[in-house]
Amino acid sequence: MTLPTHSESSSQQLAENAAPYTLWQLALYMxxxxxxxxxxxxxxxxxxYRDLVERRNWFTEADYKEGLALAQLMPGPLAxxxxxxxxxxxxRLPGxxxxxxxxxxxxxxxVVALGAAYKAFGGLAWMQAVFYGVGACAIGIISISAYKLTVKNVGKDKLLWGICAVSATVTFVTQSEELWLFIGSGVLVWLLRAPPKWATGGKLRSVAAPVVGFFALNGLDWERLxxxxxxxxxxGTFVFGSGLxxxxxxxxxxxxxxxxxxxLQFVDAVAVAMITPGPVxxxxxxxxxxxxxxxxxxxAAIATFLPCFLLTVIPAPYFKKYGKAPALVAFVDGVTAAAIGAIIGAVAVIGQRSISDGVTACMAVGTAAVLLRFKKLPEPVVVFVAALSGLAIYPWVQAR
Structure with a gap:
């Protein structure tokens, strides 16, 4: 292992001192x-992106794009x-x-609290009504996020638009995110826009819990655990892509x-993930x-998230060290375009499952319109209203 020089350590210390946020501020935000x-x-x-890059300026565009590209390339939950x-x-590692x-x-x-309630009361029938409203609302929220990411990162770049469109189509058709597409997109933009010396010939251009007992250690089935x-x-190690x-x-x-x-229990488990905040x-x-x-x-939670943690922090220093190299910038641009396309495709896939009738379609469109019109309106307020709407409307829809 090569130790950093005094000048490198000083530069890093100055960078940390100049950070517009503390670790605890970032932790409280997360x-x-x-x-x-x-x-x-x-x-x-x-x-x-909205809160940490646009509003607070805690991170640069490059930081965000590097992180998004790395998250897409590694297996595990994207967010x-x-x-x-x-x-x-x-x-670094403590952060x-x-x-x-x-x-x-x-x-x-x-989810632990909901799991305790689920086992205690024999199911979560009310969840269908809540998810009826929240699912449609989520489509509106996701659509606005995808739109903003597209405008900001793809812009008018025809090559990136082409990659984005192909990625969206593949994600929609296969209903999954393909690692080869992200890597291939990054390589394509790299070869076209920052080709290495060995690839600058003419041939290149032709390549396209309710009780304390829940926490007891005694009586555990260690084999099952x-x-x-x-x-x-x-x-967590081998499944690429997001919760989808x-x-x-x-x-x-x-x-x-x-x-x-x-x-039925599995469907309820997915519904719990969708109506609770945080990663699916x-x-x-x-x-x-x-x-x-x-x-x-x-x-289950540790086993799922530990691989993605390791597969993020281990390659992260290399992303930071070589992140300004033209070849890597071009590669990240390609991966980012493919990632945004996959996000757009995922919106369509999730929309098929969440928008089941005219009422949910109106709720999704209405959510997007409200968020576009009132840019400072907190999303939790919108989700809460959608949940109440679902509880009120779903019984009427079922009775028709």
Missing amino acids: LGLGAWGFGGPVALVGYM AQLAIYLGFVRY ATLIGLAFVLPSFVM AQIGRYFAYA AIVPFLYSGVVKEYAWLTD VITTGFIGFLVSGFWGAVV
Whole structure:
């Protein structure tokens, strides 16, 4: 390991002293985002851009784009990885650790509480009504986030628009995010706009919880916990893409292979993830709770998020060190365009599932219109109104 020189250490110290935020300020922001950030990974990365880049100027465009590109290239939950990377930018490993915990903790506490209620009362029938409204509202929120990301990062660049369109189409058709598409897009823009010396010839241009007992350690099924840990670690390590990609993978494992949950219980678990703030992948905590109580939730959540944490902080220094190189800038531009296209495709896929009739279509469009008109309106207020609307309207829709 090469130790930094005195001048390098001094430069880093000056950069940290000049940071427009402290680690605790960033941690409090991520804690808040984890507590009120509805709309899934697309909306969450949009909130981070709006709040941390546009409004507060805590991070540069380059920091954000590097983090988004790295999050897309590595397996695991998109929003959590971006948050971890942003924590790493100024405060390295301690920052990445604290920010990751702050971002995930609120939604974990919520799904554990909902899991306890679910087991105590035999299901969450009311959730269908809430999700009827919140799901449609989320589509409006996600659409606005995707629009802003597209305008800001793609602009009028025809090459990036082409990549964005292809990525959106592939995501919509396959209903998953393809790693090869992100990498290929980055390589394409790199070769066309900042080609290495060996590739500058003419040929290149032709290449296209209610009781304390939940926390007790006695009576645990250690074999089952180990099985949960192995499975969710595999999911966190080898499943690329956001919550949209991991849901079908989880279904094949927890319902089909291990039979830990029924189809109805799995659908309820996904609904819990969608109506609670924070990363959609936190549904693993709810599933773990149903399978093996509180410690099942802890093991499932840690096993899911630990791989993405390691696969973010390990390559992060190289992204920072070489992030200004023209080749990497071009590569990141290509990956970012593909990522935004995947986000647009995901909006269409999720919309198919959340917009089921004229009422939900109107709610989605209305949400987008309200957010465009009232730019400072907090999203939690919109989501709360949508939840109340769902509770009021869903019984009427079902009775028709």
